[in-house]
Amino acid sequence: MKPLTEMNNRELFCVLTGDGEIVQQTMLKELILAYKAKYPERVGQFGEMDLSAIVKEMAAE
Numbered sequence: 001m002k003p004l005t006e007m008n009n010r011e012l013f014c015v016l017t018g019d020g021e022i023v024q025q026t027m028l029k030e031l032i033l034a035y036k037a038k039y040p041e042r043v044g045q046f047g048e049m050d051l052s053a054i055v056k057e058m059a060a061e
Contacts, residue, residue: 004028005059012051031058 001021004012015024016032028051035054036043043049 004031004055007052007055009051012055016051028055031055034058 001024002011004015004024004027007015012028014020015028018025032049032051032054035058
């Protein structure tokens, strides 16, 4: 299983939409929810969320 922090946006999107292991999907969903709660002003600011940047930023904390 490849760590979320080593995945690109395409791989992360696939995990998020159900392609892969349920554990990774759950971890990614929780990470995105935590990001949205921590940075509500950033959500929807640019129309798209850069999944790899979000994962790396949240993993660094």
